[in-house]
Amino acid sequence: MKHLLKTLKLILATSVFATFFCLPAVAQEAIKIGLVAPMSGTFALYGQGFYHSMQAYMANYGDTVAGKKVEIIVRDNTTNTPENAKRLAQELVTRERVDFLAGFALSPDALSVASLSTQAKRPTIVMLAAASGLTAKSPYLTRVSYSNTQTSVTMAKWAYKNGLRKVYTVVSDYAPGIDCEVAFQKAFTSLGGKIIGNSRMPLANLDYAPYVQRLKESGADAAFLFVPSGDPMVSFMKNFVERGLPQTGMKLLTTTDLAEEYIKPMGDTAVHITNAIQYYDTLDNEENAKYKAAYLKIAGKNPGAIALGGYDGMAVIYEVARKLDGKLDPEKVMATMKGIKIKSPRGDLTIDPETRDAVANMYVAKIEKRGNQYVPVVIDTFTNVKEGQ
CATH class of the missing domain: 3.40.50.2300 (Response regulator)
Structure with missing residues (x-):
């Protein structure tokens, strides 16, 4: 009972x-x-x-x-x-x-x-x-x-459109990073591009030197990078420049927030970024x-x-x-x-x-130094981009 x-x-x-x-x-x-x-x-x-x-x-x-x-x-x-x-x-x-x-x-x-x-x-x-x-x-x-698909596919389309054919992908090893890696690779290869290597980096690790060295030795035309905005981007960019990758002619393709508060800590290293995202304050x-x-x-x-x-x-x-x-x-x-x-x-x-899901323009921008500021300047626009496109 x-x-x-x-x-x-x-x-x-x-x-x-x-x-x-x-x-x-x-x-x-x-x-x-x-x-x-x-x-x-x-x-x-x-x-x-x-x-x-x-x-x-x-x-x-x-x-x-x-x-x-x-x-x-x-x-x-x-x-x-x-x-x-x-x-x-x-x-x-x-x-x-x-x-x-x-x-x-x-x-x-x-x-x-x-x-x-x-x-x-x-x-x-x-x-x-x-x-x-x-x-x-x-x-x-x-x-x-x-979505990560919208930004990454946009970056892949821009890369192929602008003559890049061999790309090495390097991302943080967690769901968003893997999302970006998979979306970029699928879109880029479907257009005729080639992925010649990839690295997944521990999310909590900010020592990117070994991964950047591997990237340097790959012979890629460009690197596709996804790490969280803030300290991870600052650290990666420092390693990218210190190991001389800009001098090799390698392009760096990203999908990150380029707000003033995230660009400023990168200093002069920011000018090596080509980025795809839905908004810049310069629009x-x-x-x-x-x-x-x-x-x-x-x-x-x-x-x-x-x-x-x-x-x-x-x-x-x-x-x-x-x-x-x-x-x-x-x-x-x-x-x-x-x-x-x-x-x-x-x-x-x-x-x-x-x-x-959001349907809107995606913008590709380069960072330019203007006086003491680093400013994202839009160089291409992909209109009405849908999730999964």
């Missing part, structure tokens, strides 16, 4: 929790956005960039939409672990009753929240995490940044001018490709809220997001109606 009572209590508790957890967002006067991102620690610049960009959007377009106040509730994933990201997201759903989850700097964080988004029926805006196929993990995920359009002005006032510096996700994520949320007159039923929100088009600092951004 005791066993039966215990079983009944467990079933009741589980069903009550499931019923509560699957409740739709409560009708409320505010539109609540729960931001989960590293605001401190190793990747603090990522989360801070999201938040500053969200604030910049509100500075430009107001803190109300469809008659409702917009509220951002921040949770710091300081440990930068998937487990913590999921715990924080669950807290935002169950305690704060947010209408949207947002942020997610690294792909494991976004992947950890996919099942939660599905169970809670909570629309989730991925502002960076670039793993290929990410949005397929939940019907409630929409990505406003880019010449009206929306970018507005974005940069607001961001500079808030953050004291120019934004970059990582930070942009916060601005574009807010633009999507505002547009959905307007179209639904502030009535944010989760199913209607997700249906409205499909195919939605916004004006972004990168140019027009469309959410693919099938994949809920």
